[in-house]
Amino acid sequence: MRALQPGATFDPNQLLAPDDAVATYLAAVGPHPLGIQTVALAEAFGRILATDAVADVAYPADDRSTMDGFAVRSADGTSRRRIVGAVLMGQPPPRPVGPSEAMRIPTGGVLPPGADAVVPVEDVEELPEAIELREPPAAGAFITPRGEDMAAGDLVLPAGRRIGAPELSVLATLGLTAVPVYRRPRVAIVATGDELVDPGLRPGPGQIRDSNRWALAGGLLAIGCEVVQIPRATDEVEAIRAQIAAGLEQADAVVLTGGSSVGARDHVPAAIAGLGPPGVVVHGLKVKPGKPTVLAAIGERPVIGLPGNPTSALTIFDAIATPILRALTGETEPRRAAMDVRAGVAFAGREGWTWYVPALLDGGKARPLALHSSHTSLLARADGYVVVGPVRTRIEPGDAVTVVRYGGLR
Amino acid sequence: MRALQPGATFDPNQLLAPDDAVATYLAAVGPHPLGIQTVALAEAFGRILATDAVADVAYPADDRSTMDGFAVRSADGTSRRRIVGAVLMGQPPPRPVGPSEAMRIPTGGVLPPGADAVVPVEDVEELPEAIELREPPAAGAFITPRGEDMAAGDLVLPAGRRIGAPELSVLATLGLTAVPVYRRPRVAIVATGDELVDPGLRPGPGQIRDSNRWALAGGLLAIGCEVVQIPRATDEVEAIRAQIAAGLEQADAVVLTGGSSVGARDHVPAAIAGLGPPGVVVHGLKVKPGKPTVLAAIGERPVIGLPGNPTSALTIFDAIATPILRALTGETEPRRAAMDVRAGVAFAGREGWTWYVPALLDGGKARPLALHSSHTSLLARADGYVVVGPVRTRIEPGDAVTVVRYGGLR
Numbered sequence: 001m002r003a004l005q006p007g008a009t010f011d012p013n014q015l016l017a018p019d020d021a022v023a024t025y026l027a028a029v030g031p032h033p034l035g036i037q038t039v040a041l042a043e044a045f046g047r048i049l050a051t052d053a054v055a056d057v058a059y060p061a062d063d064r065s066t067m068d069g070f071a072v073r074s075a076d077g078t079s080r081r082r083i084v085g086a087v088l089m090g091q092p093p094p095r096p097v098g099p100s101e102a103m104r105i106p107t108g109g110v111l112p113p114g115a116d117a118v119v120p121v122e123d124v125e126e127l128p129e130a131i132e133l134r135e136p137p138a139a140g141a142f143i144t145p146r147g148e149d150m151a152a153g154d155l156v157l158p159a160g161r162r163i164g165a166p167e168l169s170v171l172a173t174l175g176l177t178a179v180p181v182y183r184r185p186r187v188a189i190v191a192t193g194d195e196l197v198d199p200g201l202r203p204g205p206g207q208i209r210d211s212n213r214w215a216l217a218g219g220l221l222a223i224g225c226e227v228v229q230i231p232r233a234t235d236e237v238e239a240i241r242a243q244i245a246a247g248l249e250q251a252d253a254v255v256l257t258g259g260s261s262v263g264a265r266d267h268v269p270a271a272i273a274g275l276g277p278p279g280v281v282v283h284g285l286k287v288k289p290g291k292p293t294v295l296a297a298i299g300e301r302p303v304i305g306l307p308g309n310p311t312s313a314l315t316i317f318d319a320i321a322t323p324i325l326r327a328l329t330g331e332t333e334p335r336r337a338a339m340d341v342r343a344g345v346a347f348a349g350r351e352g353w354t355w356y357v358p359a360l361l362d363g364g365k366a367r368p369l370a371l372h373s374s375h376t377s378l379l380a381r382a383d384g385y386v387v388v389g390p391v392r393t394r395i396e397p398g399d400a401v402t403v404v405r406y407g408g409l410r
Numbered sequence: 411m412r413a414l415q416p417g418a419t420f421d422p423n424q425l426l427a428p429d430d431a432v433a434t435y436l437a438a439v440g441p442h443p444l445g446i447q448t449v450a451l452a453e454a455f456g457r458i459l460a461t462d463a464v465a466d467v468a469y470p471a472d473d474r475s476t477m478d479g480f481a482v483r484s485a486d487g488t489s490r491r492r493i494v495g496a497v498l499m500g501q502p503p504p505r506p507v508g509p510s511e512a513m514r515i516p517t518g519g520v521l522p523p524g525a526d527a528v529v530p531v532e533d534v535e536e537l538p539e540a541i542e543l544r545e546p547p548a549a550g551a552f553i554t555p556r557g558e559d560m561a562a563g564d565l566v567l568p569a570g571r572r573i574g575a576p577e578l579s580v581l582a583t584l585g586l587t588a589v590p591v592y593r594r595p596r597v598a599i600v601a602t603g604d605e606l607v608d609p610g611l612r613p614g615p616g617q618i619r620d621s622n623r624w625a626l627a628g629g630l631l632a633i634g635c636e637v638v639q640i641p642r643a644t645d646e647v648e649a650i651r652a653q654i655a656a657g658l659e660q661a662d663a664v665v666l667t668g669g670s671s672v673g674a675r676d677h678v679p680a681a682i683a684g685l686g687p688p689g690v691v692v693h694g695l696k697v698k699p700g701k702p703t704v705l706a707a708i709g710e711r712p713v714i715g716l717p718g719n720p721t722s723a724l725t726i727f728d729a730i731a732t733p734i735l736r737a738l739t740g741e742t743e744p745r746r747a748a749m750d751v752r753a754g755v756a757f758a759g760r761e762g763w764t765w766y767v768p769a770l771l772d773g774g775k776a777r778p779l780a781l782h783s784s785h786t787s788l789l790a791r792a793d794g795y796v797v798v799g800p801v802r803t804r805i806e807p808g809d810a811v812t813v814v815r816y817g818g819l820r
Contacts, residue, residue: 042637089645092615108605108618149784163628166724168627173618176609199583206519209583215578215582218573218578308517372554377469378559
């Protein structure tokens with residue numbers, strides 16, 4: 001039997017606000033991307049671009065038509081133009097266009113030399129060998145000028161951008177078929193808690209299923225990490241230390257979720273302390289839920305101790321672990337898995353504290369849900385959480401609020 | 411050489427608004443999920459749950475403590491309670507708690523019989539064999555009652571929910587380690603356009619790189635489809651038909667992106683018409699960009715003809731193809747890849763039409779960007795698009811607008 005330790009409570013004056021904690025940690029440990037690899041376009045979706053994508057030449061390479069119609073000289077004076085051929089897709093124009101001439105051109109076709117305007121097919125009268133213009137064309141009409149999409153040297157995608165559909169389009173257009181991306185961080189998950197059993201088993205009296213490691217796996221996959229599941233540790237310093245060490249051997253970072261027992265909360269920092277410098281950087285945050293969070297590192301490898309309660313673990317993963325792990329993934333413009341709405345009901349926090357309040361959207365307006373840290377279903381029932389504090393600790397009905405999804409993507 | 415076909419223009423009176431087009435299509439074709447498979451928790455992230463997840467028993471299974479402290483009888487009268495043992499994590503309580511007794515209990519520990527309240531460790535004075543209460547405990551204090559998280563029979567996750575971190579947590583808690591998910595649809599991508607060359611090649615005069623198929627691959631992966639890339643078709647009816655047929659052989663649906671040439675626009679419906687019923691269901695939408703969109707099916711397999719211009723192709727994929735393909739993926743609560751903001755500048759559309767206006771967030775407010783359908787970089791430079799119309803065709807500065815990301819996730 002383990003005695004309760006009153007020392008496990010924290011002095012609120014020594015707790016850091018979340019932003020300060022993350023900044024302190026990043027300055028002390030300096031996590032950074034783990035190297036660059038090259039992947040094919042077909043493998044690039046969801047990866048993080050590791051170098052700026054810059055236009056090598058002008059796109060489009062020529063002035064092109066934006067309509068199906070006829071290329072003409074705008075300043076030519078006459079309304080009747082003799083048809084002198086056609087531009088074909090994917091081919092250079094067969095000849096220039098002279099005064100009183102017109103050349104058929106499809107959307108995307110290259111403007112022939114001499115022409116400076118396109119007249120859409122619906123705006124002309126077609127005669128057997130000529131067209132009759134209804135009104136004089138304006139110079140530049142229905143033309144995409146060379147370089148209008150991208151000029152040579154344009155930085156189109158910055159390094160650190162997550163590659164989605166638009167980015168794939170740009171990479172293909174620029175001919176960047178070997179895409180430099182950051183290596184995905186491997187992150188080990190260690191769960192402790194004498195009350196935990198594998199999800200495939202039926203819990204005995206007092207036991208619960210080991211669910212947090214699966215929530216964290218989802219959160220890690222959502223931000224582009226690979227997951228390494230480490231066997232569970234019992235609530236003892238040596239056992240926890242051994243599993244952290246196993247994680248550090250196989251991965252670039254370790255995320256722990258304590259059992260909700262007192263022991264796990266005390267043992268995680270003790271276990272980390274024995275593994276090497278710098279060890280624990282931050283212990284305890286001025287937040288609810290998640291006060292006993294531990295931010296540590298062994299060498300350059302982050303070791304992040306999350307609470308044991310399901311809602312607390314995923315909240316702190318989102319709010320605190322994610323900005324730290326993104327320093328490894330290299331993503332610099334994280335997608336906001338959030339909704340900006342209005343509060344339908346007041347959200348109240350506590351002076352100087354940061355509260356992550358579960359919220360439901362009700363007719364498009366956010367209202368707080370009671371925080372039951374030990375509940376699992378809350379994560380799936382809430383639409384997300386609202387950050388209340390540390391400065392503004394009361395949000396009135398009608399105020400703008402941001403509802404952040406638990407676990408990033410759904 | 412192919413002659414221009416004035417008949418390729420559409421009668422605006424016959425064009426459908428996007429919502430009507432999708433509803434008409436879904437009613438005519440009735441696409442549905444493709445079957446159920448079972449995956450392990452480690453493979454379930456991002457999949458679509460195929461059956462409701464229902465709580466089999468009550469969670470938690472017992473009344474549990476929410477604090478580290480002492481389990482007591484609230485109505486017991488005395489302030490001094492004799493310590494009679496301790497609840498250990500993962501084990502049933504060693505004995506009941508009687509009058510004037512207290513039992514140590516950790517957060518998450520099972521409440522012993524006889525006790526009906528927990529007193530937090532910081533609210534008592536600890537003596538060698540007893541505790542002194544500072545004030546009488548309230549019945550039910552610091553207890554999570556049996557079933558408070560989930561009652562037996564509760565529907566916790568509905569079928570059709572995409573599985574993210576919160577859902578993995580619930581599935582593990584319920585012991586659902588063999589997760590029923592819908593089979594991922596295989597979607598073939600066919601690109602046509604005589605001007606297209608492979609992204610690995612340098613385009614010659616008048617040529618451009620085949621980029622749309624990569625944007626569409628990203629969009630398909632984002633909504634949970636598998637991608638089958640079909641070799642490019644030349645702009646001829648028979649060639650296009652052959653590649654659609656190849657796609658139908660290998661996949662559950664086909665998405666085409668026309669070259670921007672006139673021929674492709676006419677040939678896609680002709681090619682589809684030869685492949686079997688029902689064929690083309692909708693041809694032409696009252697939208698900009700994307701008017702020449704084709705919604706068709708061969709048997710139950712959707713064949714969706716998108717425009718050839720990059721911005722148009724991805725816009726219509728998002729706005730029109732996605733709700734159709736989600737009928738195959740089975741996702742019923744799609745994540746909103748959107749931001750609700752205010753307009754900083756007016757957005758103007760056209761009476762009766764639906765315009766998808768590219769938008770940039772500027773100091774948190776949306777402003778329209780010029781629509782250059784043929785540009786690729788617009789997709790990566792814009793923050794998304796704003797739907798203007800068909801009813802409300804003018805959005806004033808200060809009005810609420812939703813900016814939808816191109817290609818879903820980034």
